[in-house]
Amino acid sequence: MSANEASAGRLASRVAIVTGGGRGLGQEIARALHATGANVIICGRDLEALKASAQSIDPVGHSVLPVSCDIRNERAVSKMVSIAIDRFGRIDALVNNAGIAGPTSPLWESSLSEWEDTLNTNVTGTFLCCRAVLPTMIEQRSGSIVMVGSITGKRPNVGRAAYASSKTALIGFTRALALEAGAYGIRANLVTPGAVDSDRFRTVIDELATRKGIPKETLLQEAVSGSPLGRLVRPDHVADLVTFLLSDSAASITGEDINVSAGMGMY
Structure with a gap:
């Protein structure tokens, strides 16, 4: 039996929200969850990208629902969760994937607005989404939440102080949430990818290469130099771990920070 066959149906009929599901890693995670039988709500700020993502995952349109939502906005998050419940009746899982790269400049050259936008999106947005789904999960006495961190944390x-701060914050946030919500049968875990081969990562590389005046190929080589495997992380490998953590196979796993870094992070 292949890995895909073994995981098919793992999340059958469950309902999962994936933030930042319009492209990149979020889309890959949504695709993996859908492949295991889940109904998936994908949200983000770019509705057209969300619609295209939903169409590529579920051409029939029955089990992937795109919802426009700025996770920095409390009302928008509450509305998104209400739409999900109205459509599917419950929420079993939340994947906090949405995030921004933030500035690629030294701290003393970064603006307050850049700092605040990075923290508001990557940390406060995660808080708002968790807070919005928890009442439903508490009532159900079940649920699984996964935060997507970064090896940069x-x-x-x-040049990555704001982003690093936001991703380090998610480690403590996840542990506190796991402790508080465990009594209600709710699990919370953090997935820490290394350098993922994605549009966001390559944009950061391009910006840093321009700022430093060096070829981007040099930076790409530096990015994988700390990996025993000597390569970037594939998005589907991260998605596979997220799927596992949301499933009953991970029923005794909570409060953990699990690396998918090609060996770049071993702690």
């Missing part, structure tokens, strides 16, 4: 890079 453990191994900060030059």
Whole structure:
């Protein structure tokens, strides 16, 4: 039996929200959850991208619902969760994937607005989404929440203070949530990808290469130099771990920070 066959139906009839599901890693996660039988709500700020993502995952349109939502906005998040419940009747899982890269400049050259936007999106947005789904999960006495972190939260890079701070914050947030929600049968875990081969990562590389005046190929080589496997992380490998953590196979796993980094992070 293949890995895909083994996982098919793992999340059958469950309802999962994936933030930032319009492209990149979020789309890959939504695709993986749908492949295991889940009904999926994908949200983000770009509705057209969300619609295209939903169409590519579920051409029939029955089990992937695109919802426009700025996760920094409390009312927008509450509305998104209400739409999900009205459509599918419950919420079993939340994947906090949405995030922004933030500035790629030294701290003393970063603006307050850049700092605040990074923290508001990556940390406060995660808080708002968790807070919005928890009443339903508490009533159900079940649920699983996964935060998508970054190896930059453990191994900060030059010019990435805001992003590193936001991703490090998710480690403590996840542990506190797991402790508080565990009595209600709700699990919370953090997935820490290394350098994922994605549009966001390559945009950051391009910006840093321009700022430093060096070829982007040099930075790409540096990015994988700390990996024993010597390569970037594939998005589907991250999605596979998220799917596992949301399933009953991970019923005894909570409060954990699990790396998918090609060996770049071993702690």
